[in-house]
Amino acid sequence: MIRIQDLRKRYGKMEALKGLTLEIEKGTVFGFVGPNGAGKSTTMSILATLLEPTSGKAYVGGYEVTERPKEVRKLIGYMPDFFGVYDNLTAEEYLDFYGANYDIPLAERKQIIPQLLELVNLTHKRDAYVDSLSRGMKQRLGLARCLVHNPEVLILDEPASGLDPRARIELREILKELRDMGKTIIISSHILPELAEMCDVIGIVEEGNLVAFGRVDEIYTKMQEKKLLRIRLLDRIEETMEHLRQQPTIAGVTQEGNWIAVGFTGDDQQQVELFRDLAVSGYPVAAFNEDQGDLEEIFLEITKGVGS
Numbered sequence: 001m002i003r004i005q006d007l008r009k010r011y012g013k014m015e016a017l018k019g020l021t022l023e024i025e026k027g028t029v030f031g032f033v034g035p036n037g038a039g040k041s042t043t044m045s046i047l048a049t050l051l052e053p054t055s056g057k058a059y060v061g062g063y064e065v066t067e068r069p070k071e072v073r074k075l076i077g078y079m080p081d082f083f084g085v086y087d088n089l090t091a092e093e094y095l096d097f098y099g100a101n102y103d104i105p106l107a108e109r110k111q112i113i114p115q116l117l118e119l120v121n122l123t124h125k126r127d128a129y130v131d132s133l134s135r136g137m138k139q140r141l142g143l144a145r146c147l148v149h150n151p152e153v154l155i156l157d158e159p160a161s162g163l164d165p166r167a168r169i170e171l172r173e174i175l176k177e178l179r180d181m182g183k184t185i186i187i188s189s190h191i192l193p194e195l196a197e198m199c200d201v202i203g204i205v206e207e208g209n210l211v212a213f214g215r216v217d218e219i220y221t222k223m224q225e226k227k228l229l230r231i232r233l234l235d236r237i238e239e240t241m242e243h244l245r246q247q248p249t250i251a252g253v254t255q256e257g258n259w260i261a262v263g264f265t266g267d268d269q270q271q272v273e274l275f276r277d278l279a280v281s282g283y284p285v286a287a288f289n290e291d292q293g294d295l296e297e298i299f300l301e302i303t304k305g306v307g308s
């Protein structure tokens with residue numbers, strides 16, 4: 001549904017996108033994650049036909065965004081990461097205004113707008129002024145706005161930012177409904193766990209490059225199979241690391257001061273054997289602990305190089 005090929009964008013000397021390539025299948029909820037300034041908004045604005053790339057191609061539904069912007073705009077609903085000020089417009093008038101912008105006839109608007117308000121749980125706020133709505137409600141109204149022309153693709157820039165947990169759950173439920181309706185959704189955030197719970201596929205972008213890409217369920221399965229063991233040694237660190245590297249249940253070994261961090265793929269029994277082996281072999285182990293690892297750290301490690 002969406003294909004991005006070697007996309008580059010320069011702002012003066014700054015290269016915000018450095019040859020981004022990725023593909024998103026129809027019906028996928030794709031999470032675009034990366035720190036502030038990584039290039040997420042730039043990519044989304046290009047897909048939304050609001051910004052010209054310096055080079056490269058981006059296709060939505062087979063249409064190239066710079067060559068066929070009108071067709072692309074019909075296919076997409078775009079929600080930017082800011083919400084303008086709309087004095088004197090009620091929620092209903094606001095949606096009607098956008099519907100009219102898409103040349104949707106009045107009779108049809110009268111039919112769709114109540115459905116949209118219902119979808120985003122704002123029927124009770126139909127006559128409330130937009131500026132009086134809470135942040136979560138404004139986000140939901142913004143979502144309804146990008147649905148007025150019934151687009152196949154939704155591009156949502158940081159929709160969950162600044163929302164409290166309850167509002168995030170509501171947003172997630174609405175996104176589920178939209179996915180069930182067959183929409184393809186791209187949603188960005190700088191917080192990976194926030195996206196992981198809403199998305200099927202995740203891509204991590206850093207400094208204009210895609211550094212990781214994968215299905216969330218596969219990532220979770222892999223994460224459950226792996227944990228991080230930390231071992232503190234009195235000395236002989238190098239030698240112990242070398243010994244550990246020879247073990248089949250160990251995926252990676254790194255030094256953190258007097259500690260060794262070990263990516264471990266074995267089960268509990270194999271973990272017992274690992275520690276017994278270290279003790280019997282006479283390595284000066286002073287302490288160990290285990291943790292499931294930071295989601296972001298593990299995700300990056302197991303998806304390393306997949307999308308780049």
Ligand SMILES: Nc1ncnc2c1ncn2[C@@H]1O[C@H](COP(=O)(O)OP(=O)(O)OP(=O)(O)O)[C@@H](O)[C@H]1O
Pocket residue numbers: 011014016034035036037038039040041042043190
């Ligand atoms: N109009 C512009 N002029 C100059 N530089 C820009 C412009 N827009 C974005 N940039 C720069 O391009 C880089 C990528 O920005 P972009 O907004 O795409 O990142 P982002 O991942 O969406 O981050 P954020 O979450 O902060 O919006 C940043 O370094 C930003 O400062």
